[in-house]
Amino acid sequence: xxxxxxxxxxxxxxxxxxxxxxxxxxxxxxxxxxxxxxxxxxxxxxxxxxxxxxxxxxxxxxxxxxxxxxxxxxxxxxxxxxxxxxxxxxxxxxxxxxxxxxxxxxxxxxxxxxxxxxxxxxxxxxxxxxxxxxxxxxxxxxxxxxxxxxxxxxxxxxxxxxxxxxxxxxxxxxxxxxxxxxxxxxxxxxxxxxxxxxxxxxxxxxxxxxxxxxxxxxxxxxxxxxxxxxxxxxxxxxxxxxxxxxxxxxxxxxxxxxxxxxxxxxxxxxxxxxxxxxxxxxxxxxxxxxxxxxxxxxxxxxxxxxxxxxxxxxxxxxxxxxxxxxxxxxxxxxxxxxxxxxxxxxxxxxxxxxxxxxxxxxxxxxxxxxxxxxxxxxxxxxxxxxxxxxxxxxxxxxxxxxxxxxxxxxxxxxxxxxxxxxxxxxxxxxxxxxxxxxxxxxxxxxxxxxxxxxxxxxxxxxxxxxxxxxxxxxxxxxxxxxxxxxxxxxxxxxxxxxxxxxxxxxxxxxxxxxxxxxxxxxxxxxxxxxxxxxx
Amino acid sequence: xxxxxxxxxxxxxxxxxxxxxxxxxxxxxxxxxxxxxxxxxxxxxxxxxxxxxxxxxxxxxxxxxxxxxxxxxxxxxxxxxxxxxxxxxxxxxxxxxxxxxxxxxxxxxxxxxxx
Numbered sequence: 001x002x003x004x005x006x007x008x009x010x011x012x013x014x015x016x017x018x019x020x021x022x023x024x025x026x027x028x029x030x031x032x033x034x035x036x037x038x039x040x041x042x043x044x045x046x047x048x049x050x051x052x053x054x055x056x057x058x059x060x061x062x063x064x065x066x067x068x069x070x071x072x073x074x075x076x077x078x079x080x081x082x083x084x085x086x087x088x089x090x091x092x093x094x095x096x097x098x099x100x101x102x103x104x105x106x107x108x109x110x111x112x113x114x115x116x117x118x119x120x121x122x123x124x125x126x127x128x129x130x131x132x133x134x135x136x137x138x139x140x141x142x143x144x145x146x147x148x149x150x151x152x153x154x155x156x157x158x159x160x161x162x163x164x165x166x167x168x169x170x171x172x173x174x175x176x177x178x179x180x181x182x183x184x185x186x187x188x189x190x191x192x193x194x195x196x197x198x199x200x201x202x203x204x205x206x207x208x209x210x211x212x213x214x215x216x217x218x219x220x221x222x223x224x225x226x227x228x229x230x231x232x233x234x235x236x237x238x239x240x241x242x243x244x245x246x247x248x249x250x251x252x253x254x255x256x257x258x259x260x261x262x263x264x265x266x267x268x269x270x271x272x273x274x275x276x277x278x279x280x281x282x283x284x285x286x287x288x289x290x291x292x293x294x295x296x297x298x299x300x301x302x303x304x305x306x307x308x309x310x311x312x313x314x315x316x317x318x319x320x321x322x323x324x325x326x327x328x329x330x331x332x333x334x335x336x337x338x339x340x341x342x343x344x345x346x347x348x349x350x351x352x353x354x355x356x357x358x359x360x361x362x363x364x365x366x367x368x369x370x371x372x373x374x375x376x377x378x379x380x381x382x383x384x385x386x387x388x389x390x391x392x393x394x395x396x397x398x399x400x401x402x403x404x405x406x407x408x409x410x411x412x413x414x415x416x417x418x419x420x421x422x423x424x425x426x427x428x429x430x431x432x433x434x435x436x437x438x439x440x441x442x443x444x445x446x447x448x449x450x451x452x453x454x455x456x457x458x459x460x461x462x463x464x465x466x467x468x469x470x471x472x473x474x475x476x477x478x479x480x481x482x483x484x485x486x487x488x489x490x491x492x493x494x495x496x497x498x499x500x501x502x503x504x505x506x507x508x509x510x511x512x513x514x515x516x517x518x519x520x521x522x523x524x525x526x527x528x529x530x531x532x533x534x535x
Numbered sequence: 536x537x538x539x540x541x542x543x544x545x546x547x548x549x550x551x552x553x554x555x556x557x558x559x560x561x562x563x564x565x566x567x568x569x570x571x572x573x574x575x576x577x578x579x580x581x582x583x584x585x586x587x588x589x590x591x592x593x594x595x596x597x598x599x600x601x602x603x604x605x606x607x608x609x610x611x612x613x614x615x616x617x618x619x620x621x622x623x624x625x626x627x628x629x630x631x632x633x634x635x636x637x638x639x640x641x642x643x644x645x646x647x648x649x650x
Contacts (some may be wrong), residue, residue, distance in 0.1 A: 108597050135611055142618045149625055151630070161633045165560070165642060168626050173555065175622070176574045179615055183574075184610065187581035192607075 008067035023117030050089035078133040080187035098491035105248035110155040120447035121147035151247040163242035181219025202275035227256030237311035245355035289323025297460035331429025333517035339422035346410035349495035408465035548573035584609035
């Protein structure tokens with residue numbers, strides 16, 4: 001029994017939320033508690049599975065291949081667990097746990113089928129991180145997008161529907177680009193398995209190579225829309241700001257899906273072994289990433305609104321990661337992976353925190369009232385219950401301010417929290433291309449640009465967060481202290497606590513990231529495990 | 536035959552992109568549908584066009600790829616069509632909601648701005 005579980009561990013992150021979500025659909029609102037309990041249970045199982053997979057990748061076999069239907073890789077679809085997938089699974093489960101707990105206080109009642117959609121969102125995310133097949137990646141993208149359309153509109157209201165309309169239209173168009181890219185790659189290479197594709201790319205004849213690269217570039221566009229690279233990311237701030245806070249928190253993981261796909265595919269398909277195509281698109285990613293950082297930094301400075309501030313932070317985070325992938329050095333990738341974990345948790349915490357801070361303002365109350373009105377009167381009894389249990393925890397403002405300070409430090413990359421460690425690791429990677437204390441240190445032009453952009457974005461974030469903090473936390477005249485329940489502040493504390501844990505345990509975490517980065521840059525083990533004896 | 540298919544993809548794709556840029560939600564959804572038809576034909580054409588060849592092996596036949604149509608693009612198209620249906624239906628619901636909430640069919644929700 002245990003051995004069977006061990007063997008089938010890789011499929012659990014997809015199966016568990018699928019089953020949980022499917023069970024939740026027929027449950028009506030009378031079974032709210034059961035539904036919420038099932039949701040939390042599913043997320044906890046996911047977290048356990050993800051941790052087990054990460055341990056397995058770190059201590060046991062670095063790459064585990066799960067063959068669906070036991071077909072060999074070229075014919076069947078495979079799921080591949082390596083350090084990168086496991087890391088992202090853990091992050092997804094943690095953010096999912098935080099967002100779901102937060103939603104139990106109030107947001108789950110703002111619309112129908114929140115819990116089921118949430119589970120399907122997790123299923124799509126996990127599937128996209130696990131799959132080793134391009135078309136299967138498309139399917140999981142659609143699953144997570146379809147669920148995210150529902151979550152983006154959760155709570156209804158004019159602002160959400162307007163932003164949701166743009167969000168859906170852009171993502172549908174991006175999905176079409178995805179299909180064009182995938183089919184062009186298939187037309188040239190004759191396979192959609194990522195590892196098989198990587199093995200075939202060096203031997204593609206020269207006359208077909210441009211077609212393959214065009215296909216890869218179109219495919220990349222679809223991911224870049226998701227990752228919100230400038231100028232493809234104008235939709236992001238609107239959609240994320242309008243979405244309900246728990247949905248926005250899980251969306252901060254969703255923009256990491258695009259980054260994951262780019263990281264995985266650019267390293268696997270266009271790494272050093274790719275023959276004439278080696279390094280394809282890296283400079284584009286570097287320049288695009290730096291432009292995104294610049295755009296994000298300007299929008300952070302320009303915005304007056306806390307929600308849009310968080311949206312702009314997502315842009316900066318995406319830009320940093322894209323540029324780091326484009327830099328194509330193991331040291332930078334190590335720092336970038338650490339940054340990915342730190343910023344995903346911090347932005348998730350910020351989205352949840354903002355709703356709590358804004359609750360003291362009249363504007364927030366208005367939006368909520370409109371939402372309730374638009375959704376209908378069916379929830380009157382629950383509203384009364386909600387008023388009863390809203391016990392103000394002591395020293396609310398102090399805790400909120402401390403959390404906001406931590407988020408600001410994390411996002412700006414100031415010591416002592418993990419944001420600083422992440423930026424330091426990236427800068428050290430840029431300045432020492434051959435590794436610390438090894439070889440000559442001639443830094444490329446792209447490296448200097450990236451270094452400048454990283455420092456500048458940190459400065460912009462500090463300025464913007466300080467201003468926003470002063471305006472919303474210190475200058476509180478004429479504003480009530482927000483009523484915050486323990487169940488709402490606990491997820492924020494959990495996420496920030498994790499970042500503090502990442503700072504305290506920076507050594508082991510960075511070692512894990514370094515192993516991940518090395519495996520990404522030289523994916524021999526991945527290819528061997530997936531392709532079997534064949535090379 | 537290649538020319539007809541290429542023209543069909545081009546015309547569908549071009550009309551789709553044009554409609555995508557229009558300001559009304561109805562034009563938007565028709566544009567997306569046309570584009571997805573173009574993309575589906577495009578995926579299909581990546582299977583190299585063997586006319587009148589079966590995509591499956593007959594019993595007792597040797598597997599010579601030259602005699603068969605590639606079944607994979609066909610299955611990809613099928614999946615893409617199904618997913619396209621689902622997302623189009625979902626988008627229609629959102630559009631109806633937007634129509635109800637904003638009182639107009641402008642994609643930015645500005646009712647009757649240029650009427």
